[in-house]
Amino acid sequence: MLKSTLTTLALAIALPVTADEVNVYSYRQPELIAPLFDAYTAETGVQINVKFLKKGLVEKLVAEGDRSPADLVMTVDISRLNSVVEAGVTQTVNSDVLSENIPAEFRDVGKNWFGLTSRARVIYASKDRVADGEVTTYEDLADAKWKGRICTRSGTNAYNLALISAVIAHHSEDYAQEWVGGVKENLARKPQGNDRAQVKAIWAGECDISIGNTYYMKKMLSDEEQKEWADSVRIIFPKFENGGTHVNLSGMALTKAAPNKEAAIKLMEWLSSETAQEIYAEQNGEYPLIPGSTASELVASWGTLTPDTLALSDIAKLRPTSLKLVEKAGFDE
Template identity: 75%
Template sequence: MRFISALAATAATLTSAPAIADVTVYSYRQPELVSPLLEAFTKETGVETNLVFLNKGMIEKLQAEGDRSPADLVMTVDISRLQALVDAGVTQPVHSETLDANIPAEFRHADGEWFGLTSRARIVYASKDRVKDGEVTTYEDLASDKWEGRICIRSGTNAYNLALVSAMIAHHGEEDTKTWLEGVKSNLARKPSGNDRGQVKAIHAGECDISLGNTYYMKKMLEEPDQKAWADSVRIVFPKFEDGGTHVNLSGVALTKAAPNKEEAIQLMEWLSSETAQEIYAQVNGEYPLKEGSEASELVQSWGGFTADNKPLGEIAKLRPTSLKLVETVDFDG
């Protein structure tokens, strides 16, 4: 009887003890970009994390797993991918005073379905030798015939370019954006191909003078011995919309609909919005923190400042189908 009582007492103690649950994160971002954050979170809170890297099929995986999904959070890049998760019904809203205080309204879903963590600007990489200071100032200017045969760009259907086209629609409407796309296409030095870094390589090789790309690729190129010369041949220019600011996109996080460890998952989301986490993320990825008071790395700050466009990213994300239709209508990649 004493043995049974002891077992019962032990069981009661284990039941009443607070459980530290694992938080499982499905991520489109590569492990080396996310792991430093998760390791710092665990060190500070004691909550363990499981990181599952996916390079495609996140929505399909979550839908197939349904209520049995082990995923608590999803981390991804690009506003359209975040919105696609919401549209697929695989996320749930989070109502958190901490998140609302740390992440500006234009960088989070209106109903709390996703939250931005860091931002990157869609900028112009310009040849130091062949492009004068002040020669390019706006996105609209890229359709000017002064750039004929001087622009390199990746596919128009790439998510980053579609987000920019969507922002152009938000500013100028469909018809003017179609005309703009036709103008940019007529200025291309070659058929769209490759990635953002590949366009800078082409500038270094003299194939073109400017390209569109995300800011953080400068950091990546500078860290690669065989790409540093590409980076050194260009400078970053922050164009803006004629009636707005510089187009930015996001890396972000959302709570899954299944979320077996919801409380701990929200704890991680709130921590990711903190100044400590924002600066870790920005340092590792060469991006811009969103929380006011958090600072970008010295390298990122050396590229200069800009004013982010004030069009809500949620509005821009909803224009993705329209932007894709326009890109295909003008046969941008043809």
């Protein structure tokens, strides 16, 4: 069923644009968003044509200019959402529905991008080698007691840069530089791999804790080989000493060209609805943003998430500074 749906979506890209269509450029994997679009088409009759891209989304929109067939952009990570806006290929959306559904900290103050779901940047900890309460804050990760016990992916990874940006925002650039250096000193190995690779390293006894996104737990539990890795760890929701747990986003933006603007905005509003949010959350293991919406039973079983309230648009602006701190510390060397 899913395979045939994706084929239909792919073929639809070449079809002429009509008032009953919305065209989407997406970095999100096909299987993650197809259930949403299937539900919307079944409810409204509007066809969603999706072009899935692995890279070059911003460059493509810039090159196409006013001739772009794309109405919406869907992607992950606050820095990617911000880069689309900075490239000048989006437009503002004045929608009472979006403003009411999506909390202010999860949407652009200029109304160019809007969050859809959140994922927490958490700690995966060995069930056997890390005691309850041994790590409770992000600040703890720079403590010398973790020397030789931490695994992580590259410091220049977008998710890690967003976390470092949050450290800067909560403390200062000088503090963050010391924190990055402290975490580097505590690494058990050179940064490498993705978030799931860090959990595998914990399972293999190479380290005791790692930093990762919550939704990877769902992915690992769904994989026959990786389930054993997942079962070796538990999720800890660290907080900042003066805040909550750092979260990042999946989100959307209306393109500047948007040939189907009115239909695209209606889709955006539907995607922010409780129905769509819960489909997204159940399918992807992410957190819905609408107050009152519930996470899936699996996600809820991991524990209580208290999201940090820093505006993600402010965090995105600190990305260049975060990258500078990572390079200065030689974090990946």
